[in-house]
Amino acid sequence: MPHLAETETATGTPDSQPTETAIAAVAPTSDRESAHLVTENHPDGTSFGPLAQFVKTWTLENTGETVWTARYQVVVFAAPQGETLGAAESISLGKSVSPGESVEISIPLVAPRTGGSYTVVWQLVNERGEVIAVDGGNFWVTIRVSTGEDEAAGTTANGVSVSLTAIDIGVSQTRAEFCFTFPPGDWMPQEISLTAGTNTYNSQGGTLGSYPFSCFYAIFPVGASELASFPSFQIAAQKITTLGIVDDQEAKCEAIKPQLQVQYPGLDFTCLPFEAGQYAGGLVLPSGFTQAEMEAIISDAIQGTLYGPWLLTVTQ
Numbered sequence: 001m002p003h004l005a006e007t008e009t010a011t012g013t014p015d016s017q018p019t020e021t022a023i024a025a026v027a028p029t030s031d032r033e034s035a036h037l038v039t040e041n042h043p044d045g046t047s048f049g050p051l052a053q054f055v056k057t058w059t060l061e062n063t064g065e066t067v068w069t070a071r072y073q074v075v076v077f078a079a080p081q082g083e084t085l086g087a088a089e090s091i092s093l094g095k096s097v098s099p100g101e102s103v104e105i106s107i108p109l110v111a112p113r114t115g116g117s118y119t120v121v122w123q124l125v126n127e128r129g130e131v132i133a134v135d136g137g138n139f140w141v142t143i144r145v146s147t148g149e150d151e152a153a154g155t156t157a158n159g160v161s162v163s164l165t166a167i168d169i170g171v172s173q174t175r176a177e178f179c180f181t182f183p184p185g186d187w188m189p190q191e192i193s194l195t196a197g198t199n200t201y202n203s204q205g206g207t208l209g210s211y212p213f214s215c216f217y218a219i220f221p222v223g224a225s226e227l228a229s230f231p232s233f234q235i236a237a238q239k240i241t242t243l244g245i246v247d248d249q250e251a252k253c254e255a256i257k258p259q260l261q262v263q264y265p266g267l268d269f270t271c272l273p274f275e276a277g278q279y280a281g282g283l284v285l286p287s288g289f290t291q292a293e294m295e296a297i298i299s300d301a302i303q304g305t306l307y308g309p310w311l312l313t314v315t316q
């Protein structure tokens with residue numbers, strides 16, 4: 001099947017049921033030309049880490065009456081969140097596509113640093129500037145960026161819920177107890193904090209009850225006098241990760257390594273056995289990342305980390 005960019009290869013699995021177009025193309029629209037979305041990789045809602053690089057690929061079929069020339073273009077039409085994911089404003093097809101033929105359109109993109117959902121919409125345009133409707137409209141990508149700073153509401157994220165079971169505000173510290181509905185496995189919440197106004201306090205804590213653990217406690221270094229001026233405060237857990245030793249650590253590392261290298265070009269590392277005391281060595285950093293940031297990303301991938309945040313609001 002023809003490729004738009006010979007140097008880029010999409011790595012996602014094509015979606016057998018492409019998302020139906022929901023944003024109508026605007027005039028001028030070509031009457032004799034049309035296109036059909038055959039397949040796409042990275043379905044809507046695919047999650048990426050901050051600054052992850054990836055290639056979005058759509059396969060479009062020429063269902064019209066005329067040949068698409070090499071000068072036909074794919075242009076950015078809209079970015080509702082004001083973020084185009086690093087996409088070029090326009091790219092040319094670079095080859096002709098006859099009626100009944102298909103072409104793969106591949107666009108290199110970069111996930112934003114800030115967490116949230118992002119959509120970019122494209123149009124296929126002929127040499128006269130007329131829009132060629134794809135299944136009656138346009139085509140797009142929608143991704144989710146997972147970070148510890150995602151804006152989320154409520155107590156459910158990634159299919160996991162949390163409930164506050166006890167809160168004890170003492171003179172110099174506050175103790176909270178909470179329970180998660182974890183999926184099967186050995187899990188532990190990480191990066192737990194209490195925020196009151198502009199002040200954030202990190203916690204110390206541990207597990208409650210017997211194995212398998214699902215309930216936990218956290219102790220924050222802030223007391224009643226400091227919290228008294230706030231009508232409410234929030235307790236947040238940013239992620240949950242597996243407890244203890246990962247089965248066959250080195251093999252798990254090797255399994256996730258190719259995917260990470262696609263998402264973070266320039267990344268390289270050597271997977272290490274459990275006896276080494278760390279997951280990876282010989283770390284070569286991709287541009288824009290520190291050693292600590294990349295080590296955390298590798299560790300999270302190996303441990304199958306689920307990202308939140310899970311937020312609990314305490315009203316006084």
